[in-house]
Amino acid sequence: MSPTRQLANDPLTSSWAAGLRSSLRAYARTHLPDAMVPAHFVVVPELPKLPNGKVDRGSLPPLTADETPETAFVAPRTQVETELARIWQDLLGLSKVGVETSFFDLGGDSLTVLQMAAQVRDVYDVRLDLRRMFEDPTVAQLARMVSSQADPTVTGAGNPRGVASEAMVADAVLPADIVPEEGALPPSTGPYRTVLLTGGTGYTGAFLLRELLDRSAATVHVLVRADGAAQASERVRENLAEYGLLRDGDEERIIGVPGDTGRPYLGLTKSTYHELAAEVELIIHNAAISSWIVPYAKIKPVNVFGAMEVLRLACRKRVKAVHFVSTIGVYPGHEGARSWPETRLTEADHVVGGYRQSKWVADSLMLQARDRGVPAHVYRLGAITGSQTTGACSPDTFINHLIKGCVQLGAYLDYDLLLDLVPVDFCAATVVHTALSGGRAESVFNVPSARSVSMNEIFELIVAYGYPLRRLNYQDWYRELAAAVERGEENELAVYLPLFGADRPAEEVGYLGSKPDFRTDNLRAALDGSDIACKPVDRELFDRYLDYFVSTGFLPAPPGGTARPENQWSALS
Incomplete structure (x- = not known):
């Protein structure tokens, strides 16, 4: 009998094959988009070969829907x-x-x-x-x-999108090789001639880039997923234009760099890597997967390993200051009042969900690198909302998906959580101004809103704008949402159903009764003497956001028009 021939009843081989399929699928989920993860894996003893040694694809067994991934087949028992x-x-x-x-x-x-x-x-x-x-x-x-x-x-199941706090702490250990290399030039304190920006094709990235161009004379290299330098630069310009931020002459100071934050060496060619290592004087690291429904394992390559790769680059040829865009979500959720000073993180328990946990790990890595001689700074931003000057707003945030989903449903949830909404242009100006100042002693900056607002306040502003939304208790709201989605009705919250339970939402959405106080001593010192100020989220500012969403088609116009006087606000140009 052939040594590779499988027995008709071979439980050990079957179990081994199931385990291999599980490992392959887990690896694929970590490195590939959902649409590219294979639905089935077929395990064979060996690959059939042609006489020239290449794989004989025609002799491979067919893919069948009967292949059951992850585990060996367990038949129904009841x-x-x-x-x-x-x-x-x-x-x-x-x-x-x-x-x-x-x-x-x-x-x-x-x-x-x-x-x-x-x-x-x-x-x-x-x-x-x-x-x-x-x-x-x-x-x-x-x-x-x-x-x-x-x-x-x-009903007592743990959060499936996150990992245990022990795993977070284990991941938050900076590798030994991330240390300024021998002979590296010392860090510059400005004025900076060459800056590297990651995440420059996102919403916050567009405003960070605009501030870099306006507040400095530096050439800005922007790391972008693209097929080549021309496409990379085009993507950056298109992103600026989408939010009305593109100016004449910008192309002369923007260099699109094809790469990938989630890959070793940032996905750069060897020559480009060494060139950036030698020329870049300052790094603003903004790239991240920010979805609340993506598991930690899938976010980790970009959000955690990407932070490590940025720090490695910062240690090569020339030591570079790294300014890392983090989130106040790295602080644990707690009921009641709690003060959070601008210092390194020590608590991992109750930091929930893949996104927040990955940011907690990366935040911790940054400050460890600072201990080794890399001038790293961390900015813990509140929930990013629209520009306080133009109203330009990204539709791709949880709060904005929630707003649209409730407008589509005609009802909002009476679940009074405190929100820290921070205008994107204020955040960008804060990060860039502080980064360009050079040599600041402070390492951590809390960047919360000017005034926390409750979720109910936000929806009351939306009703005042003209949307006739009913106010429902959470359980009734959830039943209406689930029923609408099951009927096939279009709703922005369909993809977020994993964050909502029949009785209450997941912890990522927020803690009832939580009243955090984010200290801003370092932030105020950094902005002292500047013209940078954060506007509170009020009727005036929120009307501006809703105007923008109506003008772009993200939201339909209210059925009877806006409830505010027409002469109070002009339409966005």
């Missing part, structure tokens, strides 16, 4: 599991479904999971907790949810 498995089979076009296999690993997606939930409701007359379904999308979990005797461990 009548409920059997019926639910049949629903999944019909919906996904499979001949069998294991009860411990993830719905998404079988080929499902956010749309089909909602279709599945609707079918389950029709059969069992129960409305699923979609947040729990996203957290553990298996037939076994689903059977417990529809059962009259719910498993109490299900």
Whole structure:
């Protein structure tokens, strides 16, 4: 018998193959966009070869939907599991479904999971907790949810997007090689001739770039995912133009650099890496995956490893100051009052969700690098909102998705959380002004809003603008939202359903009764004597944001027009 021939009943090989598929899929999820992660993996003893030694693709076994990823097949064990498995089979076009296999690993997606939930409701007359379904999308979990005797461990499930605080602390150890190399030139204190900006094709990045161009004479290299230098520069200019920030002559001082923050050496060619290491005098590191629903493992390459790669570059040829854009989300969530000084982080517990945890780790790495001689500075920004001068606002933030989703639903949630909304142009001016000042002794800057506002206040401003939104208690609001999404109605919050449970939202959304006090002693010292000031979020400023959203089509115009007098605000030009 051939040594590679698989036995008809070989549980050890089957278990090993299942483990390999699981590892391959986890690796793919970490390094690839969702759409590119293979739905199925086929494990073979060896690859068939042609006489010339190349793989004989024609002899590879066919991909079949019967391949069950992640775990070996576990058959339904109860009548409920059997019926639910049949629903999944019909919906996904499979001949069998294991009860411990993830719905998404079988080929499902956010749309089909909602279709599945609707079918389950029709059969069992129960409305699923979609947040729990996203957290553990298996037939076994689903059977417990529809059962009259719910498993109490299900409702106590941990946050699936994050990791334990011990894992965060373990990741927050700066590698030994990140230290200024022998013979490196000392850091410059300005004026700076060459600056590197990461995240320059994002919303905050556009305003950071504008401030760099306006407040200095430096040439700005902008790291961009692109096929070449020309495309990189074009992407940067298009992003500036999108928010009305492009000026004549900008192209002479902007150099697009094809690269990738989530790859070794920032995805740069060897020659470009050495060139930047020698020429760049200042780095503003803004690049990050900021989605609240992406797990820590998937965010880690860009947000954590990317921070390490930026610090490595800062240590080569010439020591460079690194100004890192962080978030006040690195502070743990707490009920009641708590003061947060501008100092290094010491608490990892209750920092929840992949995004906040990755920022906590990167924030910690930056200050460790400072201990080794890299002049690193950290800016913990509040929730970024629109420009306080033009109203230009990114639609791609959680709070703005929440606003649009509630407008589409015609109702908002009565869940009174405090929000720290900070205008993007104030944040950008603060970071760039402080960075260009050079040689500041302070290492951490809290950049909160001028005045915290409650979520209910925000929605009252939206109602005052002219949107007829009903105010519902959280449970009723969630039921209406889940029902609308299950019916297939378009709603901006569909992708955020994992953040909402039947009884309360996930911790990432915020803590009821939390009253943080963010100290700003270092911030005030850095801005002393400048003209940089933060406007509070009030009726005047929020009307400007809503005007912008209506003008761009992100929001429909209120049915009866705006409620404010027409002569109070002119339309955005």
